[in-house]
Amino acid sequence: MQDVSEPHPGLNGGNLQRESLQQQVFDNLRSAIMSGVFRPGEVLSSRGLAQQLGVSAMPVREALTRLTTEGVLQNTPSRTLRLRVLSPSDFDEITAIRFEIEGMAAERACGAMTTADLAEIRALNDALTAAASSGDADHYLKANADYHAAIYRVSGWPLLVGMIERLWLMVGPSIRMSVPDRAHMATSQEFHDQIMTALDARDGKTVRAAIVDDISTAARDIRASLAPEAAHPQMKEE
Amino acid sequence: MQDVSEPHPGLNGGNLQRESLQQQVFDNLRSAIMSGVFRPGEVLSSRGLAQQLGVSAMPVREALTRLTTEGVLQNTPSRTLRLRVLSPSDFDEITAIRFEIEGMAAERACGAMTTADLAEIRALNDALTAAASSGDADHYLKANADYHAAIYRVSGWPLLVGMIERLWLMVGPSIRMSVPDRAHMATSQEFHDQIMTALDARDGKTVRAAIVDDISTAARDIRASLAPEAAHPQMKEE
């Protein structure tokens, strides 16, 4: 440990970017899953992905292990790894948790929000509106995720944001299966406008309520598209 | 996929228990961390632990990777892995999240609780009382964890329980550093009795409030024992 005393201003230390390969693979897979590249129930094999990504099997393997720990992947009886298939009750549980912790994050963010934060979020809301009017589902979902993430980040609670991200990761594949239509985007936009107004007024309780409403209405569409609870447990995909 | 139709009654299929080595190591380390075997900031090396556990470095390495993903371990600048050191603000964040989701779990558990569940929890509360009067801190902390976990499990929401477990895992080492004294155990017991009474009355809101009070008072002691926020970032443990 050296006597560093004070970092020299204008000299940015270790921004030379040294990122482990497994971390890159992990982030890569994470964003792919989040944006619905893979379908629920799809089998992910370390060797197969390694070949696709042009890396050895080792980093992929550890990335898959990490995703399994996060509950995004599941071990099958035959020991292969597949994307978790959310049952309706799984989805209900996740949605209920999202009410609680996303509402919490939004309410706290409201209290901590600077005018700069607010301007950034307003810009993201505008981008979201534009994406909605374009009708491109992928673009819309991305903008929606960015918008929500920006709000939660203002809470200043990284652990909470991480927990929210993991929940989004779990519902990601299912969200992508039920592509939002324009009607959905329109109703959602109402809530987003409510959120902006409440943020302007620094009204935390209302922000929280609007967030919960937003999640709730979106969840209704997604839930309807889920495969019904398996009475006879059977599998047949991919 | 065979035509299994109906499982033969009296023949329990695959309960032959085959658990991967890395899973065993992971569970092992997890419970060790939870019970405070390691101190905050302590360095965990894959080779070192592998030797202690009598296994190869490989499964330990993946277990450590998983713990890093869970935020229990941290990568140091020198790329070694160390147990996360909670700053007071980290701890405040975790405590606030615990209010929300443990309160949520307890409230929902109250609504879903059967008489059998209630009897089990009462037994664990009695065991906790006994542990408190014995004065053995390790025993007490274990009984306390079992008691809370049993309540949350009744909520029937495994994801939520998993999230709570992860939070406990993060505060585990810090909890163990501030050994609870008999005065703390006594005040905590008051809240546990409140919880039992409210559970009896199926009064979810009161259960939630009592859980929050329990967490809050315990957190006050723990927080006081944390190393103050590092103004000059320096490390010197181990």
Add this chain to the structure above:
DNA sequence: ATCGTTGATCTGAGATCGCAGATTGCAGTT
């Protein structure tokens, strides 16, 4: 005595090899 250098040794990370279990598909038999 102090500073700088160097070499031994620790670390995580990646690659590669091998193993056991599971699945699949192609025979070969009845």
Add this chain to the structure above:
DNA sequence: AACTGCAATCTGCGATCTCAGATCAACGAT
């Protein structure tokens, strides 16, 4: 035609080897 059995192939998991970076201790020059 239907079932059985075997071999090829896929899977995850573990062990081992290697490498680059970091730490630390001993050493040597000033």
